[in-house]
Amino acid sequence: MPANHTAAYESLCSNARETAKLASIMGLLEWDERTKMPPAGGDYRAEQISYLAGEIHKRQTNPAVGEWLAALADSPLAADRHSESGTVIRQLQRQYDKKTKLPQSLVEELSRTAVLGQQMWVEARKADDFAKFRPLLEKTVELKRQEAAAIGFAVTPYDALLDDYEPGATTAEVGPALAGLRDALTPLVEQIVGSSRKPDGELLKKEFPLDAQEAFGKAASAAIGFDYEAGRLDVTDHPFCAGAGPRDQRITTRYNLHDFGDAFFSILHEAGHGLYEQGLPADQFGLPTGEAVSLGIHESQSRMWENQVGRSRAFWEHFLPQAQTAFASLKGVSLDAFYGAINEVRPSLIRVDADEVTYNLHILIRFELERALIEGDLQPAELPGAWNEKYQRYLGITPPNDADGVLQDVHWSAGLFGYFPTYSLGNLYAGQFFAQANKDLGDLPAAFRRGEFRPLLDWLRQQIHAHGQRWSAGELALQITGRPLSHAPWIEQMRAKYGELYGL
Amino acid sequence: MPANHTAAYESLCSNARETAKLASIMGLLEWDERTKMPPAGGDYRAEQISYLAGEIHKRQTNPAVGEWLAALADSPLAADRHSESGTVIRQLQRQYDKKTKLPQSLVEELSRTAVLGQQMWVEARKADDFAKFRPLLEKTVELKRQEAAAIGFAVTPYDALLDDYEPGATTAEVGPALAGLRDALTPLVEQIVGSSRKPDGELLKKEFPLDAQEAFGKAASAAIGFDYEAGRLDVTDHPFCAGAGPRDQRITTRYNLHDFGDAFFSILHEAGHGLYEQGLPADQFGLPTGEAVSLGIHESQSRMWENQVGRSRAFWEHFLPQAQTAFASLKGVSLDAFYGAINEVRPSLIRVDADEVTYNLHILIRFELERALIEGDLQPAELPGAWNEKYQRYLGITPPNDADGVLQDVHWSAGLFGYFPTYSLGNLYAGQFFAQANKDLGDLPAAFRRGEFRPLLDWLRQQIHAHGQRWSAGELALQITGRPLSHAPWIEQMRAKYGELYGL
Structure with a gap:
């Protein structure tokens, strides 16, 4: 050398x-x-x-x-x-x-516009007045197109933006996977909505003392492997996971006395992000070999622990007795009733409140709209109409106003175009990885029933966490599961799970 | 220009x-x-x-x-x-x-020796073995003498070190004030110890639920003016006040179920530090005009709020009824009994546990010893003997071992020579300032009785906080009180207060 x-x-x-x-x-x-x-x-x-x-x-x-x-x-x-x-x-x-x-002038213009955009978004949302926000959205879209042009792209300017959050991914790869997801998901949601069997989520809305919620959430996240010697759990309005060093991962949640699921599943979700960070090679901290691959892969970890694990029947076969000790309001609740309650599907207006199944439809709508904005096929002025039309088409509901419709998310006001699809990519990767782990490790639900989560965590550590950025998200999927990004495993899991729950 | x-x-x-x-x-x-x-x-x-x-x-x-x-x-x-x-x-x-x-080589040697010194100090203290610590102490003293030589000094090398913590102060100024303090204090302590009247501190050792201690401490510190919009209160082993920005002061304490005074007075003390920082001109943050003058002036603020205010009868005329609502164990306790309990004087071995009166004798011992070490009049090998001799002479007790004697403080092991006297300077300045404030504002105790602390705080803001480092500690004292650093006002306050309490 x-x-x-x-x-x-x-x-x-x-x-x-x-x-x-x-x-x-x-x-x-x-x-x-x-x-x-x-x-x-x-x-x-x-x-x-x-x-x-x-x-x-x-x-x-x-x-x-x-x-x-x-x-x-x-x-x-x-x-x-x-x-x-x-x-x-x-x-x-x-x-x-x-x-x-990126020219410095563009960086500064983007940054300034993002600050103004978010301020104006807050006002416009409060006033339920999209027109207030429109000029800054127009400016943002124009600047993001300039950004894409400066960075360069092969096929569509959206590629250049997507690549910021999902390095190496292309619209040509992601687009069809998400379109396939949409085409498989809309009929499933229709079936669920049309079913006469209705799990009852109300039992999660009884009283759950905050201290007990915290202790229970902490115990469950520790049980799946989140290391509290190298992490913390605190309270915020919006749950998140933040790192302050290679062995210092901090997750947050919010507690609502009358909502068990909100805090609990957000703790599992953020702990999933934390587990990924805690599994990266600490001695490579700061180098690409010690950093997460992409937002999609990150989200695959949080979603898997939240949903494939945390909303599974097997998980609650283990944890429900403990929950019934911790919460008087759960006394006498059957496993079936509880399992149904945490998996209630109900098309709704607000993305962040959506259930496991319909969540991706919220994302798909945003992906299709932002792609059209960046590719010039949709003008910002046309956005509210296009938004409502898609909500009606995919979810069967029309927002009564823009505040709970097109103005509900901060992302676009902050210049985050290309970010939304990573949420759905996370679900698809979670589906692929979980199916493969179940194949490699045998019967995962049986392990969960015994309270054993280490085999899955070790598998994720070895297959994903240990590699840092050695492989891209797409390469990882191919390498681990033998197939590229696909909606099939996730849809299969949903059909099986919700088919049983809703008697489809 | x-x-x-x-x-x-x-x-x-x-x-x-x-x-x-x-x-x-x-x-x-x-x-x-x-x-x-x-x-x-x-x-x-x-x-x-x-x-x-x-x-x-x-x-x-x-x-x-x-x-x-x-x-x-x-x-x-x-x-x-x-x-x-x-x-x-x-x-x-x-x-x-x-x-x-300072030559870079000396800086590095000092820093390395401080790390090793503290490690060895921990071991030596645990083993109650001064000999283990002696070689590093010898090295530290030698390095501090080199540091003083490099920085330069007019009269004694101790000047150069003192100046680090009390800028502009000289041994010639501080020495006589502290000697005067010692000569006035030792007979007062003897009188108190010899008195047949004994306030009973035991009533502070009943049960004080931690949550109530926190709420009460927070309310009292807010009442004296600590701004929790620009500050926090947290828990640590050793109370401190730390800043994270011009409007972000964080104080800490520790709670002991069976000790009301430990947390409460440390909260007032740290809030006193925080009040100084909160009173510095925020727009000058980072410039000498926006920074504290010296450790002595800082300590004068913390000590004044802790002692002249917080241990006064008037303060508790206002707060005792509230404390009795907060703590069942204080029900039926008379103001006299409570006031006596928080002002119990008892010569003891450990500086950090000392009462208001004897505290300064602990400091004087350290000041005299470290000055002698730096001036070469005392060898580190002779330190334990000299320590014990002074404890017997000034406080009437001889440490049973070095762990609770000469090895009790971290300071010397960390190279902090010239730091100790600032604790006593703080008390003396607090005495001078408080006497002057009482003169300028009229009857301060009457204000305290009504729960009014703003006049004193405003006076401190105007006289001290607002000036940053425009004047040195000594200049401030002269300017505000018309006299230089003096032990007289503090001693006078102690004689009056403890004369009454102990019937002298």
Whole structure:
């Protein structure tokens, strides 16, 4: 190995690790802002965070990074794309290109518009007035198209944006998978809605003391493997998982006295994100070999623990007796009734409140609309009409107003185009991975019934977590399950589960 | 104003504000480490903090700072030492000189020895074996003498070290005040110990539910003015006050079911520190005009709220009825009994557990010993003997072992020489300021009786907090009270208070 290769590689890694140090510090500041910070601390916190963001950007776009990468391009260290060094070089090259391709003026314009957009979105939503938000949405779409053009794309500008959240994924790959999902899902939802058998979710709306909810959620998330020696659970309005270092993952939830499911399943969900982070190689922290692959893969972990595991009958065969000890209101509730209640399907207006089955229809609507906006097939002015039309078509309901319709999500106002589909990709990958794990490990439900979650976690650690970004999401799916991204396993799981529950 | 002056001044301020941004971020990381961080996060947290410390040091010793200061030395901006710009230039010059005078090799040696010293101190204390600690103490004393020599001093090397914590103070000024304190205090303690009247502290050792302690402590600290919109109260082993920004002050305490006083008075104490920080001009954050003067002045604020206010009869005329509502165990307790209990004087071995009166004798012993060590009049090998001899002489007790004697404090093992006297300076300044405030505002106890603490806080804000570092501690005392640092007002307060309590 020529000395200059080694030196360039070491400099590259050291810069990435230093950048990660700043990013992890920023992670703590953001966690604190959302959980502990006194209200008056907000103004200065914004200054601290924007300062760190600037320092991070400086290190990511440092021209020296370009030089180190150029020196390494044809080196033996880069020869195997999936080796440790090959992964580091490939992914840092990717990041450097992305970060340096955008003109500074566009970066600033995007950032300013995102701030204004979110402010205006809050107002427009409160006033139920899409017209207020429209000019900034138009500007945002235009800027995102410029961003896509600056980054470059092969087929559609949407590719360039999707790639930010799901690296390597293309519209040509994701589009058909999601279209297949939609075509298989809408009839299933119609069948469910038409069924005369109705599980009753009301038993989850009795009284559940907050302390007991916290203790029970903590115990269950610890039981599936979330390591509280290297993590915490706190309270926020919107549940999230944030990292403050390689062995410091913090999840949050919110407790509602009259809703067992809201906190419990969000704890499992966020713990699923945390388990992925806790499973990444800590000694590679800050390098692409120690970082998550994509939002889709991240979501596959959270969704799998929340749904394939946490909403399974086997899980509750183990946990329901404990829940009945913890909550007086669950005394005498049968496993069947409880299992039905946590899996009630009901088409609704609001994405974040949606059940496991209809959730993806909310995502599909957003994916189709944002893709059309970016590709120029839909004008922002036409968006509310198109939104309502799709809600009627896919979910059989029409939003009574824009506040609970097209204005319900913050994403577009913040410039997040290409983000929504990763939620559904997470579900599809979760379906694929879970089916494969069940095949590889034998009867997973039997293990859950005994309270054993370690085999599944170890499998995920070995198949996914340990690799960092060595393989892309699509490559991982192919490698682990023998097939590319597909909606089939997930749909099959839904048909089996809800077929039984709703007597289809 | 020549343009180069303005430019240099702006650069200087901007560098200081950026440094403060990093320091405030470090403040949050340290607070989090001691209150919230999961245990496994510690290793990486140390890396984050040491990285930030390095970045802060770089900015403080940046040669450009020296150039800006040189350009400003004779400028009109520096002409008035106490103007806004004059204060900024003078104090940043001071900091720059201090930071750049020490050779890097000495800085590193000091830092390494402090880490080893603290580790060895923990072991030596556990083993009750001073000999284990002696070699590192010898090395530390030698290094601190080198540090003093590098920084320079007029009279004694102890001056150079004291100046780190009490800027501008000299041994010639502090020594006589503390000697006067000692000479007035020892007979008072003897009188108290010899008195047949004994307040009974036992009534504070009944049961005090932790939640109620927290709520009551929070209410009382809010009543004296601590702003919880810009602050928090959390739990730690050792109470402290930490800042994470100009409007983000975090205090901590610990709760003991069978000890009312421990948590309550530490909350008042830390809130006193927090009130000072909350009173500094937020728009000057990061500049010397927005920072605390000295540890002694800081301690004067915490001690005044804890003792002159919180341990006064008037304070409890207002708060005892509330405390009796909050704590069943205080039902039927008379004001006299309660007031006596919170002011029980009992010479004891351990500084941090000492009462208001004897506390200063613990400090005086440490001051005299560390000064002798640094001046070469005492060898580390002779320290345990000298310690025990002074405890017998000043407090009438001899430590049964070194663990509860000379090994009880972490300070010397961490290289903190010159720090201890600031605790007593705080008490003396608190005595001076409180006497003056009482004179300026009329009858302060009458206000306390009505639950009115705002007049005192406003007076402190105006007289002390608002000025940042415009005046040194000694200048402040002279300016506010018309006399230099003196033990007289504090001793007078103690004689009056404890004379009545103990019937002297």
